[in-house]
Amino acid sequence: VNRALVELLRRKESELQQRGIAWRITGVATRKTGWLADAKGFDLNVLLGKSSALPGWANPLLRDDFCDWLSTARANVLLEAISLDPYTGQPAIEYLRAALNMGIHAITANKGPVVHAYRELSTLAAEKGKQFLFESTVMDGVPIFSLFRDHLHGVQVHGFRGILNSTTNVILSGMESGLTFDQALKRAQDVGVAETNPSHDIDGWDATMKVAALVTVVMNTPIRPDQVQREGIRGLNADQVFSAHAAGHPYRLVCRAHRSGEQAEASVRPEQVPANDPLAQVTGTSSVVYFETDIFPGLIITEVNPGVEATAYGMYADFVRAVGTGKAEV
């Protein structure tokens, strides 16, 4: 995601210039590369593996402490896109908390911190006069959170239903066209949506985290992932899926939530939907969410065939929101 973001920042350079935003990447970290920092900024071609480093090009410092890394990089913005831990949201929460405490905007593509620490990190960001933003976490870069936060002022969300996981939708589409479960899974892996170990998707964890993020933020009702009733698509066989589709009631991995007093009830499970339902129209990597609100009885957002650039776009848009105009070290 962050590689795609760097490409996108480059591609949108003139738009950023028009907004008065100058940027450079001054820190890069993964477990394998370690904590690299260079306040002068990295050569993007080297960073993206498009050219090798010239002698003396840069002298990235390897730090072993997160705060030391951020201060050596002189970062204004942290763009966090590490792997999801659905049970704790760590270590991403610690990283985002530390960045905010240092007066650095915290932007994430990772659902864990939203589900496990939304209130804490939002409150901390407000105290520090910085932003905690996470538009990429649900439906890639589609502006769901900013739609409600910045535009649908006062609108109350009573509930929603939708399809929010690409891998399972690609697998179901494959079985509808006559593939076995394993063949359909292989297709999802070949197009790059499913991981080598796709159990987070197939067992409904990814969708559950997205439901919990939407309920927590958009419905303003904290909910833990274990409070979402979860059933993945492992129990469905190819004949069942093929026949249901042929009979006009296809299976979808349906995400649902509705308000129940002060609480919210939520589920992720395979359901058969009528062929004319907006959820039945969504195939492959596309996704959809249908909100029920006090003002708009039905508000549907559909995303058709997103790629990783769409996810990177959510972080790009958050970046622009956070820095407004000015210079940013990322």
Ligand SMILES: NC(=O)c1ccc[n+]([C@@H]2O[C@H](COP(=O)([O-])OP(=O)(O)OC[C@H]3O[C@@H](n4cnc5c(N)ncnc54)[C@H](OP(=O)(O)O)[C@@H]3O)[C@@H](O)[C@H]2O)c1
């Ligand atoms: N791909 C998408 O379309 C998409 C869409 C929406 C949201 N997301 C979310 O965005 C995040 C990134 O997704 P991705 O597809 O880019 O994943 P990815 O290709 O697996 O990249 C994850 C990166 O995080 C690093 N990492 C993992 N744990 C770390 C740690 N504790 N400290 C530092 N670095 C760590 C990994 O490198 P090392 O192994 O070297 O540490 C790797 O470079 C995930 O949370 C994912 O759920 C992805």
